[in-house]
Amino acid sequence: xxxxxxxxxxxxxxxxxxxxxxxxxxxxxxxxxxxxxxxxxxxxxxxxxxxxxxxxxxxxxxxxxxxxxxxxxxxxxxxxxxxxxxxxxxxxxxxxxxxxxxxxxxxxxxxxxxxxxxxxxxxxxxxxxxxxxxxxxxxxxxxxxxxxxxxxxxxxxxxxxxxxxxxxxxxxxxxxxxxxxxxxxxxxxxxxxxxxxxxxxxxxxxxxxxxxxxxxxxxxxxxxxxxxxxxxxxxxxxxxxxxxxxxxxxxxxxxxxxxxxxxxxxxxxxxxxxxxxxxxxxxxxxxxxxxxxxxxxx
Amino acid sequence: xxxxxxxxxxxxxxxxxxxxxxxxxxxxxxxxxxxxxxxxxxxxxxxxxxxxxxxxxxxxxxxxxxxxxxxxxxxxxxxxxxxxxxxxxxxxxxxxxxxxxxxxxxxxxxxxxxxxxxxxxxxxxxxxxxxxxxxxxxxxxxxxxxxxxxxxxxxxxxxxxxxxxxxxxxxxxxxxxxxxxxxxxxxxxxxxxxxxxxxxxxxxxxxxxxxxxxxxxxxxxxxxxxxxxxxxxxxxxxxxxxxxxxxxxxxxxxxxxxxxxxxxxxxxxxxxxxxxxxxxxxxxxxxxxxxxxxxxxxxxxxxxxxxxxxxxxxxxxxxxxxxxxxxxxxxxxxxxxxxxxxxxxxxxxxxxxxxxxxxx
Amino acid sequence: xxxxxxxxxxxxxxxxxxxxxxxxxxxxxxxxxxxxxxxxxxxxxxxxxxxxxxxxxxxxxxxxxxxxxxxxxxxxxxxxxxxxxxxxxxxxxxxxxxxxxxxxxxxxxxxxxxxxxxxxxxxxxxxxxxxxxxxxxxxxxxxxxxxxxxxxxxxxxxxxxxxxxxxxxxxxxxxxxxxxxxxxxxxxxxxxxxxxxxxxxxxxxxxxxxxxxxxxxxxxxxxxxxxxxxxxxxxxxxxxxxxxxxxxxxxxxxxxxxx
Numbered sequence: 001x002x003x004x005x006x007x008x009x010x011x012x013x014x015x016x017x018x019x020x021x022x023x024x025x026x027x028x029x030x031x032x033x034x035x036x037x038x039x040x041x042x043x044x045x046x047x048x049x050x051x052x053x054x055x056x057x058x059x060x061x062x063x064x065x066x067x068x069x070x071x072x073x074x075x076x077x078x079x080x081x082x083x084x085x086x087x088x089x090x091x092x093x094x095x096x097x098x099x100x101x102x103x104x105x106x107x108x109x110x111x112x113x114x115x116x117x118x119x120x121x122x123x124x125x126x127x128x129x130x131x132x133x134x135x136x137x138x139x140x141x142x143x144x145x146x147x148x149x150x151x152x153x154x155x156x157x158x159x160x161x162x163x164x165x166x167x168x169x170x171x172x173x174x175x176x177x178x179x180x181x182x183x184x185x186x187x188x189x190x191x192x193x194x195x196x197x198x199x200x201x202x203x204x205x206x207x208x209x210x211x212x213x214x215x216x217x218x219x220x221x222x223x224x225x226x227x228x229x230x231x232x233x234x235x236x237x238x239x240x241x242x243x244x245x246x247x248x249x250x251x252x253x254x255x256x257x258x259x260x261x262x263x264x265x266x267x268x269x270x271x272x273x274x275x276x277x278x279x280x281x282x283x284x285x286x287x288x289x290x291x292x293x294x295x296x297x298x
Numbered sequence: 299x300x301x302x303x304x305x306x307x308x309x310x311x312x313x314x315x316x317x318x319x320x321x322x323x324x325x326x327x328x329x330x331x332x333x334x335x336x337x338x339x340x341x342x343x344x345x346x347x348x349x350x351x352x353x354x355x356x357x358x359x360x361x362x363x364x365x366x367x368x369x370x371x372x373x374x375x376x377x378x379x380x381x382x383x384x385x386x387x388x389x390x391x392x393x394x395x396x397x398x399x400x401x402x403x404x405x406x407x408x409x410x411x412x413x414x415x416x417x418x419x420x421x422x423x424x425x426x427x428x429x430x431x432x433x434x435x436x437x438x439x440x441x442x443x444x445x446x447x448x449x450x451x452x453x454x455x456x457x458x459x460x461x462x463x464x465x466x467x468x469x470x471x472x473x474x475x476x477x478x479x480x481x482x483x484x485x486x487x488x489x490x491x492x493x494x495x496x497x498x499x500x501x502x503x504x505x506x507x508x509x510x511x512x513x514x515x516x517x518x519x520x521x522x523x524x525x526x527x528x529x530x531x532x533x534x535x536x537x538x539x540x541x542x543x544x545x546x547x548x549x550x551x552x553x554x555x556x557x558x559x560x561x562x563x564x565x566x567x568x569x570x571x572x573x574x575x576x577x578x579x580x581x582x583x584x585x586x587x588x589x590x591x592x593x594x595x596x597x598x599x600x601x602x603x604x605x606x607x608x609x610x611x612x613x614x615x616x617x618x619x620x621x622x623x624x625x626x627x628x629x630x631x632x633x634x635x636x637x638x639x640x641x642x643x644x645x646x647x648x649x650x651x652x653x654x655x656x657x658x
Numbered sequence: 659x660x661x662x663x664x665x666x667x668x669x670x671x672x673x674x675x676x677x678x679x680x681x682x683x684x685x686x687x688x689x690x691x692x693x694x695x696x697x698x699x700x701x702x703x704x705x706x707x708x709x710x711x712x713x714x715x716x717x718x719x720x721x722x723x724x725x726x727x728x729x730x731x732x733x734x735x736x737x738x739x740x741x742x743x744x745x746x747x748x749x750x751x752x753x754x755x756x757x758x759x760x761x762x763x764x765x766x767x768x769x770x771x772x773x774x775x776x777x778x779x780x781x782x783x784x785x786x787x788x789x790x791x792x793x794x795x796x797x798x799x800x801x802x803x804x805x806x807x808x809x810x811x812x813x814x815x816x817x818x819x820x821x822x823x824x825x826x827x828x829x830x831x832x833x834x835x836x837x838x839x840x841x842x843x844x845x846x847x848x849x850x851x852x853x854x855x856x857x858x859x860x861x862x863x864x865x866x867x868x869x870x871x872x873x874x875x876x877x878x879x880x881x882x883x884x885x886x887x888x889x890x891x892x893x894x895x896x897x898x899x900x901x902x903x904x905x906x907x908x909x910x911x912x913x914x915x916x917x
Binding site: 318516519520522523526527529530531532533534535536537538 | 772
Binding site: 106107227228 | 376425426429430431432433434435437438439441442443445446449450453574575578581582585612613615616618619620621622623626627630
C-alpha cells in the first residue's frame, strides 16, 4: 500500500515535469510576441509545426539529430521573419484583427502541409530510454525537456534584463513612441522580437519532433496550452510564463494522475477559465495588485 | 431619409428597419433584397430538392454567422464560442426528440434547446462581464469554453453517457435526432425536404429583419456606443456591463436557433461542430463579409460554404484561408462596407486614417 | 517668498454641521493611491449649487484623478463623496450619471465614426422619446452653434467644434453637476472665448454647477466664481482668483514645477 502511494507521488512528479515543459515551451514564443507587439499569433502552433517538420525531414535526409534540430530552428526563424515583414507587421496593436489574420495563416499552413507531405511523417525515435517504476514508465527525454524549458527561461531572462538589446526591447514594449524618440529603431525591434518568438516556436517543434506524432494538426495540440498560459500569466511575460506553467502544469498533472489524460486536460481548461475570471490581468497582474496593497498599508 | 416622421404604413415599417447602423437604406437596396429573397424562394423549383437541401445547410450556417456579427460587429465582443451555443442547442434538441418521439417532443425540443443555449450564454456572459473580463480575454475565454465542450463530448462514446434513450455517442455523434416540427401529440406539421428549406429561409429573413429593427433602436445605439467607447458611454449613464450581457445572451439565442436547424437538417450532430476549425468559421464569414454588416455576413457565409462545396478537395481550405488573409489585409472592415462605399460613395466621407483603427 | 505663510496653506475647514443641503458636491477625506503614489490626499472639497469652481494646479497635482473619483471611474482608497446630500461613494458610474453628474473628458472623446446627429442621439435617447429626437437634436446643436454640421462625421469636425459638441452632449442629460477636464486646451483665442460665452449662457439658463480643470489662467479669471489649487494630491489653497493670484506660495509651486 505504501509503495503504491510512492509510485503515485513519483508519477505525479514526472507528469508535472512533462506538463510544465510542454506549457512553458509552447508558451514562451507566443508570450514574447504578445507582450511586445500586442499581437496574438494564432498561427503559433503552425510555427511549431514548421520546426518539427523541418527537423524530421532533415533527420531523415541524414543529418544527426542535434544538427537537424538546429536546422529546424533556423528554418522556422526565417519563415517567421518573412511572414512578419509581409503580413503581420501591419497588425501591431490591432489585437482582434491580428487574431483573425493569423488564424487565416494557420488554416492555409495546415492544409498546405497536408497537401505537400500527406497526413503524417515517419516519427524520429525518441532518444534515451525510459524510466520505469512500479506500473509506470516515463520517457527520460520528455522529462529532460523540463530542464530545457527552465534553461530557456533563464536565457530569456538574461537576454531581456542583462543585454543592451533587452533594455531597448523592454523600452519599446513599454512605450514605443518614447523609445522611438530616444533613437530606438522600433521597427527593427519588432522584427527581431518576432524572430526570437519564431525561433522559440521552432525550438519547441524541434524538441518535440522525436516525442510527438508528426501530422499537419500537431500545432493545435500546443496552441491551447500556449493560449491559456499567456492569458493566465498576464502582462509580465518573463515572470508570468513560468508561474502559469507551474500552476497549470500542477493542475494538469494532478488530475491526470487521478483520472487520466482527459480529466487532466479538462481540469486545466477549467482552471484557466477560473483564473481569467478571478484574475482578469493574470497572475502577474494579481501580484502587482498585492504589492500595491502592501505598500498602501505600510 | 431616416428619422423623419412618415405617415404611410410602409414608411413607418421602413422607419423601424432603417438607420445609420445598417447598410442598405435605399429603395435600390430593398429592391435588390426582395429580388434575392425571390431567387432563393424559386431555387427549389428551378434546381430541384436536393440542390435546395444543400443551400438550406448554408442558410443555417449564415444564421450562425449572424449570431457572431451581431455581438462582434455591433458591440465589439469577438467570440470564438458561438459554436458552443450552436452545439449545446443541437444536443439538447436531440435529447428531447429522441426521448419524446412525437410532435410534442419537437415543439418542446425547439423551446428547450433555445432556452438552454440562451441560459448557457447568459451564465457565461454574467461570469465574464460582471467579473471584469475584457477584450481579447473574452475572446480566449469563449474559445476555451468551445474546446472544453469539444474535449468533453469526444469522450462520451460509452453507453453510460446517455440521457433517457438518447446516447451522446462521443466522437461517433448523436444519431436519430427528430425533424423540425410543431404540434401536439400526433397532430402537427413537419418541415423536411423542401419545407425545411423554406423554414430555414424564412428564419434567416425574419432574424435579419428583426435584428435590423433592434440595431436601429435605442438598444442598438447603446450597443454601438459601447463598442466605440465603453468609458464614454458609461458617462452618458449607460450600464455598459449590462448592455454587453444582454447582447451576448441574444447572440447565444440566435446561435442556439441555428443549432436546432442544423440537427433537424441531418438528424445528426457530432463534436467536430465545436472543434477549433468549426469555431473559427463564423469569424471567417463575418470578417470577409464585413462584421458590421449583417447582410454581408449572410452573403459571405453562403458564398464561402458554396465555394468550399464546389472545390470539395484539398485546396478548398487553402483558398478560404488565403481569402481571409487577403481581405483582412486589404479591406479590414470586410467586403460589404467596401461595396457600399462604391455604390453610394457620397454617403460617407473616406474612411478615417488607419491609425484611428488601432483601438479596434 | 522664502518663508511659507501657514495661514494660507490651511485647508478651509469643512463645516462640521453635516448640512449639505446647498452643496451639490462634497467630499470628505477622499484619498486615492496607486501603489506608493498618493494621487489624491485626504481631500475635503465642496461645491455649492450653481457655482462654477475651477481646479488648478501643476501637472501631476491629481486634478484628473479627483474628477475620476467623483464620476466613479476610480474607486477611492478611503473617504466619501456626497452628491446632492446623498452618499454616492459606492455607486457605479452610470447611476451617478442618472442622478445628474456629467463629465467632459480631457481628450475629446466623441464617437468619431458616427455623425454629429448620432453622437447627440446617444445621450439624448436616455431622456427623450423617439418622436422628439430630431427636434431636440436640432435644438441642442443650434444652442452649441453646430446645426450646420448635423450630418458631418464627428472625426471631421474642428477641434473647437468637437469641444462644443462634447459639452453639448453632456448637457443633453440636464445635469446638476458638470465636470469639465480642460475644455479649452489647444483652442485658439477665438474658440476659447466662444467656450467662455457658452458656459456663461448655460449658467444663466440652467441650474447647473461646474467643476472645471483648466491651465489657462485668463480663461479661469473670466469664468470662475472660486478657485481651488491642488498640489501633490492635496488642496493647497482656495479662494477667489484674485486671492489665489496674489498668493506667492501658489506662484512658487508653479515655478518649482519646471525645476
